[in-house]
Amino acid sequence: MSKLSVLLVFVPADSGVDGPSLLGESEHSGFLRGIKDSVLKNVIKRAQFAIPPLSLMILSSVDEPGIEQHICDLRFETFPLDRKWDLIGISVQTGAVKPAFELSALLREKGFNVVLGGPYVTLFPERCYVHGDVLVIGEADEIWRTVLKDLRNGTLRKEYRVDEQPDLSCGHKVKKDALDLHHYFTTNVVQTTRGCPYSCDFCNVHVMNGHKIRHRDICEVVREVEGFLEKDKRIFFFLDDTVNADEEYAENLFRELIPFNISWVGQATTKLGENSRLLDVFSRSGCGALLVGIESLAEESNRAHHKFHNPADRQAACIRNIREAGICVYGSFIYGLDEDTLEQPDAIVEFLDKTGIDVPGINLLRPIPGTEVFERLADEQRLLHDRDDHDAFRFSWGQEMLYRPKKIPIETFIPSYTALTKRVFTVQRAFQRAVNAPTLKSAVLMFNLFYVHMYNLSRKDLNRQKEELEIGNGE
Numbered sequence: 001m002s003k004l005s006v007l008l009v010f011v012p013a014d015s016g017v018d019g020p021s022l023l024g025e026s027e028h029s030g031f032l033r034g035i036k037d038s039v040l041k042n043v044i045k046r047a048q049f050a051i052p053p054l055s056l057m058i059l060s061s062v063d064e065p066g067i068e069q070h071i072c073d074l075r076f077e078t079f080p081l082d083r084k085w086d087l088i089g090i091s092v093q094t095g096a097v098k099p100a101f102e103l104s105a106l107l108r109e110k111g112f113n114v115v116l117g118g119p120y121v122t123l124f125p126e127r128c129y130v131h132g133d134v135l136v137i138g139e140a141d142e143i144w145r146t147v148l149k150d151l152r153n154g155t156l157r158k159e160y161r162v163d164e165q166p167d168l169s170c171g172h173k174v175k176k177d178a179l180d181l182h183h184y185f186t187t188n189v190v191q192t193t194r195g196c197p198y199s200c201d202f203c204n205v206h207v208m209n210g211h212k213i214r215h216r217d218i219c220e221v222v223r224e225v226e227g228f229l230e231k232d233k234r235i236f237f238f239l240d241d242t243v244n245a246d247e248e249y250a251e252n253l254f255r256e257l258i259p260f261n262i263s264w265v266g267q268a269t270t271k272l273g274e275n276s277r278l279l280d281v282f283s284r285s286g287c288g289a290l291l292v293g294i295e296s297l298a299e300e301s302n303r304a305h306h307k308f309h310n311p312a313d314r315q316a317a318c319i320r321n322i323r324e325a326g327i328c329v330y331g332s333f334i335y336g337l338d339e340d341t342l343e344q345p346d347a348i349v350e351f352l353d354k355t356g357i358d359v360p361g362i363n364l365l366r367p368i369p370g371t372e373v374f375e376r377l378a379d380e381q382r383l384l385h386d387r388d389d390h391d392a393f394r395f396s397w398g399q400e401m402l403y404r405p406k407k408i409p410i411e412t413f414i415p416s417y418t419a420l421t422k423r424v425f426t427v428q429r430a431f432q433r434a435v436n437a438p439t440l441k442s443a444v445l446m447f448n449l450f451y452v453h454m455y456n457l458s459r460k461d462l463n464r465q466k467e468e469l470e471i472g473n474g475e
């Protein structure tokens with residue numbers, strides 16, 4: 001008997017990291033500039049964040065007799081409509097809801113059975129029922145097997161809800177068999193923990209994955225790294241939101257990884273700079289770069305958004321310690337938080353000079369539906385779009401304001417933000433940062449040069465939005 005075929009689909013977002021482009025048509029863009037933007041968009045799409053979707057790797061690693069699973073990454077592949085699929089699973093991220101639902105509608109029209117899962121389905125199941133035949137609400141690591149069994153038995157239900165978050169310690173081997181390894185910058189993506197003990201109000205990781213940190217078994221992660229190396233020797237991405245959230249676990253895990261001689265990148269809090277033992281283990285295990293969320297340099301702003309774990313007065317020293325350990329720092333700022341004033345841009349530039357941050361990211365606050373800040377801004381009538389219009393809250397690249405800052409009028413805020421990105425992202429600074437980077441110099445140069453381009457797009461879009469806001473105000 002032939003096997004049942006399941007296809008798992010990753011849908012690119014229209015805007016944002018999947019290939020940034022102008023949100024609106026720029027009158028001044030011109031033919032040549034248009035070509036340049038489109039070429040760069042494709043280069044960025046392919047080079048920058050091209051890592052495979054771990055969620056779909058996890059699901060496709062669930063072995064069920066009589067069922068074969070494939071992954072289709074629409075960033076690189078066209079949808080294989082010429083084949084018969086018994087079930088098609090689509091991962092829905094808040095930033096890519098519209099294209100995900102459009103694809104689902106098209107496939108259902110053609111008679112395919114579509115199952116929807118992922119962060120948006122978990123947060124807003126009531127908005128997804130009409131868009132899929134089956135919904136999986138929550139982390140699907142374990143329940144996916146039930147879905148596959150029901151598919152085989154012809155007893156698929158409308159809804160599968162995960163009541164208790166999966167215990168990560170009981171071992172789920174992640175395989176790469178369903179992936180085309182050649183599409184990606186690297187395929188070595190690993191998650192060691194899930195859940196975040198913090199409650200930043202602009203984030204929904206703690207809403208989806210809970211506050212309790214769940215760990216995978218250290219031996220299991222080590223075996224996974226070893227197995228991954230057989231197929232792909234490139235850099236590892238540890239996708240944990242905070243790889244140092246549990247310092248003892250992190251120390252034990254990365255100590256075990258030292259003999260493998262890998263190089264890796266991840267996300268951490270600046271607190272790492274205060275734990276010299278862990279810093280040493282990170283460095284010896286091959287850590288090349290860490291993204292740290294600095295957000296605001298104004299302590300009262302971080303407090304207003306429930307970010308309490310950043311020691312503002314000690315941040316600079318922490319970052320210097322991390323860089324001195326040979327690890328590059330990607331410093332992620334948000335300008336426009338509630339207590340921010342027009343003094344922030346100077347403070348940020350001074351901070352960048354003082355710490356030598358290798359890649360700065362100067363973000364605008366994105367009120368994501370499903371976060372606390374989204375609800376608060378909606379209640380305070382500071383959102384620029386209807387709170388029910390989730391598509392409007394897309395994840396563009398610092399390219400549009402979605403809300404009114406508290407202390408700075410929006411018409412003043414926009415030029416202040418664009419002037420800041422113009423100072424921070426210049427070709428000259430990109431080269432300087434690459435020269436000074438403790439390691440991964442060419443990657444640091446590449447990122448900074450991409451940002452010169454992307455923040456250039458951001459300025460054009462924001463200037464256009466400012467004009468529209470002024471016209472709207474009758475000026």
Ligand code: B12
Nearest residue numbers: 013016017053055089091093094095117118119139140395
């Ligand atoms: C690595 C990463 C990326 C990578 C890879 C993206 C990817 N989708 O794989 C890159 C850099 C490309 C990226 C891009 C973006 N990202 Co991102 N990213 C992450 C990060 C750090 C880890 C993702 C991950 O692998 N998690 C581990 C897996 C196992 O968890 P999971 O994806 O939730 O999957 C589980 C369930 O959701 C479910 N599931 C998922 N898909 C499906 C599909 C089916 C059919 C089923 C049944 C179940 C199911 O089962 C899985 C196993 O339990 C998360 C933070 C986080 N903690 O998840 C943010 C996160 C997912 N990203 C986010 C955002 C906003 C984006 C962008 C929109 C950013 C932008 N400005 O462009 C884009 C969107 C790209 C896209 N088209 O999806 C938000 C999503 C918010 C939301 N509510 O949807 C998160 C949560 C970060 C945050 N703090 O808010 N991202």
Ligand code: SF4
Nearest residue numbers: 196198200203205241
């Ligand atoms: S932003 Fe980072 S630290 Fe804050 S809640 Fe989200 S995952 Fe946790």
